[in-house]
Amino acid sequence: xxxxxxxxxxxxxxxxxxxxxxxxxxxxxxxxxxxxxxxxxxxxxxxxxxxxxxxxxxxxxxxxxxxxxxxxxxxxxxxxxxxxxxxxxxxxxxxxxxxxxxxxxxxxxxxxxxxxxxxxxxxxxxxxxxxxxxx
Amino acid sequence: xxxxxxxxxxxxxxxxxxxxxxxxxxxxxxxxxxxxxxxxxxxxxxxxxxxxxxxxxxxxxxxxxxxxxxxxxxxxxxxxxxxxxxxxxxxxxxxxxxxxxxxxxxxxxxxxxxxxxxxxxxxxxxxxxxxxxxx
Amino acid sequence: xxxxxxxxxxxxxxxxxxxxxxxxxxxxxxxxxxxxxxxxxxxxxxxxxxxxxxxxxxxxxxxxxxxxxxxxxxxxxxxxxxxxxxxxxxxxxxxxxxxxxxxxxxxxxxxxxxxxxxxxxxxxxxxxxxxxxxx
Amino acid sequence: xxxxxxxxxxxxxxxxxxxxxxxxxxxxxxxxxxxxxxxxxxxxxxxxxxxxxxxxxxxxxxxxxxxxxxxxxxxxxxxxxxxxxxxxxxxxxxxxxxxxxxxxxxxxxxxxxxxxxxxxxxxxxxxxxxxxxxx
Numbered sequence: 215x216x217x218x219x220x221x222x223x224x225x226x227x228x229x230x231x232x233x234x235x236x237x238x239x240x241x242x243x244x245x246x247x248x249x250x251x252x253x254x255x256x257x258x259x260x261x262x263x264x265x266x267x268x269x270x271x272x273x274x275x276x277x278x279x280x281x282x283x284x285x286x287x288x289x290x291x292x293x294x295x296x297x298x299x300x301x302x303x304x305x306x307x308x309x310x311x312x313x314x315x316x317x318x319x320x321x322x323x324x325x326x327x328x329x330x331x332x333x334x335x336x337x338x339x340x341x342x343x344x345x346x347x348x349x
Numbered sequence: 350x351x352x353x354x355x356x357x358x359x360x361x362x363x364x365x366x367x368x369x370x371x372x373x374x375x376x377x378x379x380x381x382x383x384x385x386x387x388x389x390x391x392x393x394x395x396x397x398x399x400x401x402x403x404x405x406x407x408x409x410x411x412x413x414x415x416x417x418x419x420x421x422x423x424x425x426x427x428x429x430x431x432x433x434x435x436x437x438x439x440x441x442x443x444x445x446x447x448x449x450x451x452x453x454x455x456x457x458x459x460x461x462x463x464x465x466x467x468x469x470x471x472x473x474x475x476x477x478x479x480x481x482x483x484x
Numbered sequence: 485x486x487x488x489x490x491x492x493x494x495x496x497x498x499x500x501x502x503x504x505x506x507x508x509x510x511x512x513x514x515x516x517x518x519x520x521x522x523x524x525x526x527x528x529x530x531x532x533x534x535x536x537x538x539x540x541x542x543x544x545x546x547x548x549x550x551x552x553x554x555x556x557x558x559x560x561x562x563x564x565x566x567x568x569x570x571x572x573x574x575x576x577x578x579x580x581x582x583x584x585x586x587x588x589x590x591x592x593x594x595x596x597x598x599x600x601x602x603x604x605x606x607x608x609x610x611x612x613x614x615x616x617x618x619x
Numbered sequence: 620x621x622x623x624x625x626x627x628x629x630x631x632x633x634x635x636x637x638x639x640x641x642x643x644x645x646x647x648x649x650x651x652x653x654x655x656x657x658x659x660x661x662x663x664x665x666x667x668x669x670x671x672x673x674x675x676x677x678x679x680x681x682x683x684x685x686x687x688x689x690x691x692x693x694x695x696x697x698x699x700x701x702x703x704x705x706x707x708x709x710x711x712x713x714x715x716x717x718x719x720x721x722x723x724x725x726x727x728x729x730x731x732x733x734x735x736x737x738x739x740x741x742x743x744x745x746x747x748x749x750x751x752x753x754x
Contacts, residue, residue, distance in 0.1 A: 229398035232389045254367045257411075263364035264407050264423050269400025276393075288399055289587055290429040290560050290608050292697050294724055294743055295422070296717050311739065312701050317559055317610060319699055319739065334716065334724065336741060338560050338608070338699060340587060424722055425695050425743050427562050429589055429608060431582050446604065447566050452694060452745060454564055454604065469581065469589065471606060473564055473695050473743070475722060499668035502659045524637045527681075533634035534677050534693050539670025546663075558669055560699040565692070 217241075220277055223347060230273045233266065237277055243310035245277035251301050261298035262332075267306075268293055271322040271335035274308035279318050281310075285345040286318060291337035303327045306335070316341055352376075355412055358482060365408045368401065372412055378445035380412035386436050396433035397467075402441075403428055406457040406470035409443035414453045416445075420480040421453060426472035438462045441470070451476055487511075490547055493617060500543045503536065507547055513580035515547035521571050531568035532602075537576075538563055541592040541605035544578035549588050551580075555615040556588060561607035573597045576605070586611055622646075625682055628752060635678045638671065642682055648715035650682035656706050666703035667737075672711075673698055676727040676740035679713035684723045686715075690750040691723060696742035708732045711740070721746055 217240050224230070224237055230247075233255070239246040247270050249255070257263040272288060279286040305325055312319035322335040352375050359365070359372055365382075368390070374381040382405050384390070392398040407423060414421040440460055447454035457470040487510050494500070494507055500517075503525070509516040517540050519525070527533040542558060549556040575595055582589035592605035622645050629635070629642055635652075638660070644651040652675050654660070662668040677693060684691040710730055717724035727740040 224393050226393040227398060228389050228391045229401055230392075233400070254363050256363045257365070258359050258361040259420070259422070263362060263404065264426070265368070265400055265404025266364055268403040268407075268426075269398065272399050272403075285394070287394075287433075288430055290427065291399070291403075292425065292427045292562065292741065294425040294741070296719070296724065298422075312736065314701070319701065321739075331717065334726075334741070336697065336699070336739070427606065427697070429606070431584070431589065447601065449566070454566065456604075466582065469591075469606070471562065471564070471604070494663050496663040497668060498659050498661045499671055500662075503670070524633050526633045527635075528629050528631040529690070529692070533632060533674065534696070535638070535670055535674025536634055538673040538677075538696075539668065542669050542673075555664070557664075557703075558700055560697070561669070561673075562695065562697045564695040568692075 220281065224273065224277055227273060230269055233269055235270050235273055240277050240281060242281050243278055243313055245274045245308045247274040247306045248303055250303050256300060261300050262304065264295060267324050267333045270304060270306045271324055274306040274322050275320045275337050278308040278310045278320055279339045280347055283347055285342045285347055286339040289338050289340045291335060293333055293335045295333045296331050299326050299332060304332065315343065355416065359408065359412055362408060365404055368404055370405050370408055372408065375412050375416060377416050378413055378448055380409045380443045382409040382441045383438055385438050391435060396435050399430060402459050402468050405439060406441045406459055409441040409457050410455045410472050413443040413445045413455055414474045415482055418482055419476050419478060420482055421474040421476045424473050424475045426470060428468055428470045430468045431466050434461050434467060439467065450478065490551065494543065494547055497543060500539055503539055505540050505543055510547050510551060512551050513548055513583055515544045515578045517544040517576045518573055520573050526570060531570050532574065534565060537594050537603045540574060540576045541594055544576040544592050545590045545607050548578040548580045548590055549609045550617055553617055554611050554613060555617055556609040556611045559608050559610045561605060563603055563605045565603045566601050569596050569602060574602065585613065625686065629678065629682055632678060635674055638674055640675050640678055642678065645682050645686060647686050648683055648718055650679045650713045652679040652711045653708060655708050661705060666705050667709065669700060672729050672738045675709060675711045676729055679711040679727050680725045680742050683713040683715045683725055684744045685752055688752055689746050689748060690752055691744040691746045694743050694745045696740060698738055698740045700738045702735055702737050704731050704737060709737065720748065
């Protein structure tokens with residue numbers, strides 16, 4: 215897999231892009247995404263909105279599980295929120311624990327710049343055999 | 350609870366607002382949110398990004414569980430994606446199934462304008478006894 | 485679907501049977517299972533062990549999702565515990581919310597005899613097209 | 620924490636014991652449980668029943684999260700099934716990733732004797748401050 219190509223493909227994730235989320239690293243079964251928190255990312259309580267962390271993690275999941283070249287969609291995801299922050303750089307790191315032909319599974323850790331664990335995301339995907347990505 | 354007041358409070362959810370998500374109904378233990386899909390909400394495959402559906406559902410969860418006046422945060426959420434769409438009005442409807450003093454639980458259905466089920470979201474919250482909202 | 489046949493098939497669920505769990509109703513996309521709590525079902529704190537409720541719900545899920553005749557396995561399940569009891573009859577009621585060709589989704593409510601909600605179970609399955617059950 | 624004492628306490632988990640599940644290791648925020656598969660643990664398809672794996676993991680979760688001496692109950696758990704086996708020794712290894720005062724979080728890997736990953740279990744607990752275990 216080529217980081218440039220996968221970045222090009224997921225550059226077309228308009229929502230992640232409009233949220234300021236970037237892919238910073240990717241290899242087979244692995245991905246790292248980041249976002250720099252701005253006021254527009256906060257919830258009514260002044261912390262980062264859960265949807266920002268979810269989107270950050272889901273993009274990392276998508277890159278990691280699609281890195282083999284076959285289209286993979288998220289079927290079910292679980293996110294547990296541990297700590298809240300209201301500024302700084304946030305990173306999501308995805309590792310594909312199960313590289314199953316049909317039903318891959320991925321763990322994603324979401325951390326603040328100082329390493330503080332903010333949330334844990336786990337998700338199952340569905341790999342559409344026969345549908346290849348242009349990577 | 351007063352719909353105007355809860356709307357005022359959650360109007361300060363900058364992320365949901367910047368995504369075009371609105372609260373359209375709210376009562377004790379209940380809420381409905383909506384978003385009209387635009388190109389900026391799509392993923393690289395051309396469907397609505399999962400993060401949009403998550404954010405829509407999480408706001409409905411927040412309104413429903415905070416409707417009693419005590420601050421409640423999401424601790425853990427699960428979302429299962431059923432169908433994908435790329436345009437139209439999407440609605441999330443949250444019902445607080447368990448109105449527990451500390452650990453409420455809520456179910457949220459996410460549907461397209463024609464009633465098609467797009468995703469199911471369930472979440473647990475943590476109610477911070479003693480921290481009241483200005484509702 | 486024939487309740488006698490599906491009961492016969494799942495009678496071979498040795499674990500559920502050894503736990504005293506029974507199928508009491510089944511139709512297309514629906515099932516109800518029960519267990520009468522005995523001292524052997526309790527945990528160290530004296531309440532019903534979570535594994536008993538999980539097994540009860542998972543059997544209801546299996547019957548509901550296999551009711552169409554095609555083999556369906558549980559891929560991912562979520563259980564949230566609401567109340568604890570230490571005796572009485574417990575019922576799990578499964579409804580297949582999504583009857584998808586490959587990836588069905590089911591909700592299961594677990595209640596005590598007086599209707600008290602004990603736990604909520606949701607699960608996704610994988611339907612193995614081409615593998616038919618002898619129902 | 621003393622492994623003998625925590626074993627003594629959880630020896631009173633009648634359900635886990637009746638299933639043949641044993642605690643084989645425990646330290647602060649960590650636990651390992653095992654079960655040797657017998658015909659009574661199988662489902663109608665001839666594989667280990669999901670409830671056996673759930674119970675095995677839930678006991679490991681309980682020991683790991685209760686290891687600090689304060690009573691902790693499972694609030695919400697997620698299990699994803701990866702591979703199925705029908706015999707042999709199965710191990711669950713729990714690590715408390717978040718040792719939060721109120722809301723701990725734990726990851727549990729379930730593996731076969733040859734190291735094959737069978738299932739991944741993640742769960743949140745609720746720590747009842749003021750309720751101490753006799754460890």
